[in-house]
Every structure is written in structure tokens, then in C-alpha cells.
Ligand SMILES: Nc1ncnc2c1ncn2[C@@H]1O[C@H](COP(=O)(O)OP(=O)(O)OP(=O)(O)O)[C@@H](O)[C@H]1O
């Protein structure tokens with residue numbers, strides 16, 4: 220346990236060869252915590268967008284609807300049903316009952332609708348086979364025999380929704396990338412200032428035979444330790460905040476189903492090793508570059 | 516081993532050393548003396564590569580310091596133990612850790628190293644101060660610690676800049692004794708000092724050469740001492 224604390228303080232291993240610098244250490248910790256918190260959210264959003272894109276793709280892709288605009292003409296509906304049943308690519312076709320109609324309209328017009336008094340179109344729900352369907356051919360046949368029927372495979376609805384979910388997902392990845400890039404910049408700047416304020420120590424180490432690699436390692440230990448401490452803090456808070464988000468997939472909306480599910484909960488924890496890796500690389504590259512610029 | 520070839524050194528203004536050539540042969544014992552500000556510390560800095568000569572060359576174990584990359588210079592310094600005039604420690608580490616630092620850098624401490632460290636601390640009279648921070652030490656204690664650090668890596672050459680400046684005569688003799696013993700073991704010693712008594716005391720025990728910096732030149736002092 221003490222060695223873990225030492226690691227988080229950065230005073231483990233070669234880290235002790237540079238003095239603990241309170242200010243830059245705390246800045247690194249705070250920056251890592253804030254960036255981890257943001258990264259957790261970016262990840263959660265990205266994952267939710269992924270799920271949503273997949274969901275919309277699946278549920279809407281398997282079904283289609285045929286709408287018969289002339290109300291109260293059962294022969295027309297039957298004719299359309301016959302055509303559908305003889306079309307390859309249609310697994311099943313079913314006339315929507317009056318109750319189902321009512322349920323569909325209830326959110327807009329309220330319950331207890333006198334449906335029979337309204338000039339409503341009849342609807343046939345079509346279940347498509349995954350092999351696809353010859354939309355053009357079907358439309359031609361419907362036009363010939365039931366002119367008032369329209370076939371709708373939902374692609375008009377689907378395309379923009381899936382597109383939106385994909386854009387959301389790409390935005391999520393971009394936000395994640397920017398978060399880590401910002402962290403790298405912050406760590407590099409802290410390292411640079413620590414290097415400047417520890418010039419004496421660097422000179423002493425160099426004088427008693429330390430190669431640049433050794434000196435770099437000392438700083439890398441310090442900063443990676445602080446960054447991991449910050450990452451644990453920020454990720455923990457981010458996950459707690461995610462737990463507090465509304466999580467009700469049944470409500471059917473993207474915003475009410477943000478938190479990950481199942482094994483997905485493990486993904487936000489990846490932020491900690493990622494922050495460690497970013498801090499390690501940023502420190503090492505900065506130190507090696509600055510030492511190389513030092514003459515003598 | 517270490518050699519100055521036609522070295523001219525200046526800090527921007529007029530030259531401090533002009534066209535100096537000196538050789539420090541393996542196993543030799545040199546004193547370096549001269550008035551304050553003559554350039555003793557400057558010359559020592561040339562010998563361990565903290566300074567690169569304005570003109571001419573300083574050969575460290577056969578390679579010119581001007582041609583060494585940073586890391587190569589760092590490795591070369593593991594063969595040279597230096598007592599800096601201002602000591603130079605890592606102020607956040609204890610005395611014992613500071614003295615062990617060159618070994619830590621070169622690799623892990625063996626049990627034998629730890630024993631050597633303990634013995635060395637006793638010899639320089641700092642065993643009871645081993646956990647103290649450098650800032651808590653007196654000037655003389657710091658100098659003794661610096662000497663201990665310089666000899667800890669078992670270097671081939673020891674360069675000491677006024678290592679006895681702040682200690683009493685008895686301790687000065689004791690430190691000198693340590694350097695003389697190391698010289699007898701084959702180490703090359705260069706010791707900068709104002710203290711003529713120290714030089715006289717050494718001359719009764721080892722064959723020491725005295726170099727004096729005067730008029731921007733390094734001269735071999737005669738038997739006048
Ligand atoms: N980094 C530097 N920049 C400019 N001038 C310097 C620098 N270091 C030393 N000097 C000057 O060079 C001269 C020689 O300094 P040096 O430290 O070598 O003298 P010294 O012989 O060791 O003196 P002392 O006996 O007081 O230690 C001095 O006049 C000093 O002011």
C-alpha cells in the first residue's frame with residue numbers, strides 16, 4: 220500500500236531523484252482528473268451513439284409498411300395483401316387491427332377515438348427477409364392493381380436517424396481524441412516548467428554520471444504517478460456521474476439510455492491506463508527533447 | 516589520462532588561461548594552487564568536462580571533451596570523482612543517499628557497496644549525520660560529504676576543489692590521508708588548494724607535483740615549498 224501511494228506521488232522508483240514539486244505535481248493531477256472525467260463522458264456518449272445506430276438500423280431495417288390511402292375499402296386491402304404474400308423477400312404481412320391503429324394515434328389524438336369516423340388509411344405491416352426485396356417491382360405491381368397503396372420500407376426515416384447517430388459517434392471519438400491531446404499538452408507544459416525549476420538537480424545528476432535516459436526516467440515516474448492518481452480520481456467521479464444519469468432504455472429515447480450496459484461498464488475504466496500512457500509519452504518526449512537542446 | 520592541449524579559456528572577456536598544455540598521468544598526484552580568482556576551479560571544470568575549452572582541446576581518456584555527446588560525457592564522469600567547491604547535492608535527499616547517488620545511477624547498490632558507504636561515512640566523521648539533509652550540514656560537513664561521494668564510485672581520477680577549505684587542521688589531514696591512500700592504490704589525484712601546509716604535509720608522504728596558475732599560465736612550482 221505504501222508503495223502504491225509512493226507511486227501515485229511519483230516518488231517511487233527513479234522518481235525520487237527529482238524533488239517532489241508541489242505545484243506542477245498538483246497541476247498535473249488536477250489536469251489528469253479533469254480530462255479523465257471528460258474522457259469518461261465522451262466514451263459513454265460514443266458508446267450510446269454506437270448502440271443507438273445499431274438499434275435503429277436493426278429494428279427499422281427488418282420491417283416495412285404498405286399504406287392504402289382509400290379508407291374503408293377492405294377489397295383493396297385484401298388485394299394488396301395477396302400481392303405482398305406472393306412477393307419474394309416478404310416473410311410475413313399483416314393488417315394492423317383497429318386497436319393497433321388507436322394505439323399508434325393515441326399519443327397525438329388521445330384515447331377513445333372514433334376511428335371509423337375518420338378517413339384513415341389502412342396499414343399493412345410487412346416483415347422483410349434479410350435478403351432484401353425488389354422495391355421497384357413491388358411498387359409497379361401495387362400501382363397496377365391497388366393504385367391507392369404505397370410501399371414504405373422506412374429508409375426515408377432510417378437514413379437520417381442512422382446518419383445522425385453516426386455523426387454523434389464520430390463527434391464522440393473526436394472529443395475523446397481532443398481530450399487526450401489536451402492532456403498531453405498540459406503534461407508537457409508541466410514537465411517543461413518542472414525541468415526549468417529543477418535545473419540544479421539535473422546538473423547534479425549529469426555531473427555524477429547520469430545519462431539523459433536516467434534523468435528522463437526520474438521525471439517520467441513523477442509525472443506518470445501524478446497523472447494516474449488524477450485519472451483514478453477523475454474516472455471514479457465520471458463513473459459515479461454516469462451512474463446518476465437516467466437509464467431507462469424502455470423510454471425509447473437516446474437521452475434516457477446513455478449509461479453503458481453489461482460489460483460496457485468496463486470500458487470507462489480504460490481511461491486510467493490511457494491517461495497513464497499519454498502522460499508517460501508526453502513527459503518522456505518533452506524531457507528528452509529539452510535535454511538534447513541543453514549544451515553540455 | 517587527462518590532458519590539456521594548448522587550451523585557452525575565457526568567459527567572454529579576457530582569457531583566464533592562455534595556451535596551456537598539461538598532462539595528468541595515471542597514478543600521479545597534483546596540487547593546483549594560485550591566488551583566488553586565478554582559475555583553479557575553471558581548470559578543474561575543464562578536466563571533467565563541465566566547461567569546454569574556448570580554444571584547444573581537453574582529452575578525457577583519449578577523447579576530446581569537445582567531441583563528446585552529453586551521454587558520453589555523463590558516462591566518462593563515472594570514471595572521475597569530483598569534489599566541487601560548492602559541493603552540489605540533491606537537496607531533497609539525505610546525506611547517505613547523496614553519497615550513494617553515483618552508484619545508484621550506475622546500477623543497483625550491492626551489500627558490499629552499502630558496507631563501503633558505512634565505512635566511508637565513519638572515515639569522514641559523518642556516520643551520525645547520514646540521515647541529515649544537505650541544507651542541515653555545516654560547510655565542513657558538506658565538504659567531507661562531497662569527498663565521500665567523489666570516492667564512492669571508485670573512480671580512476673579524483674578532482675577535488677578546496678576540499679579542506681572549511682575544516683580544521685586535524686580533519687584536513689585526515690581527508691588528505693584518504694586521498695593519499697587512494698593515490699597509493701593507483702588513483703590519479705588533482706587537488707586545488709590555497710593551503711601550503713597541506714601541500715607540505717602531503718609531500719612528506721607522496722611524490723606530489725605542484726602546479727601554480729600565474730599570468731594565465733600553469734607552471735610547475737619548484738622545491739621552494
Ligand atoms: N561562469 C562564469 N562566468 C564568468 N566568469 C566566471 C565564471 N566562473 C568564474 N568566472 C571568473 O573567472 C575567474 C576565475 O574563477 P575560478 O573560480 O576559476 O577561480 P579560483 O582560482 O577557483 O578562485 P578561488 O580560489 O576563489 O576558488 C574569476 O575572476 C571568476 O570571477
Ligand SMILES: [Mg+2]
Pocket residue numbers: 555556557600676
Ligand atoms: Mg575556486
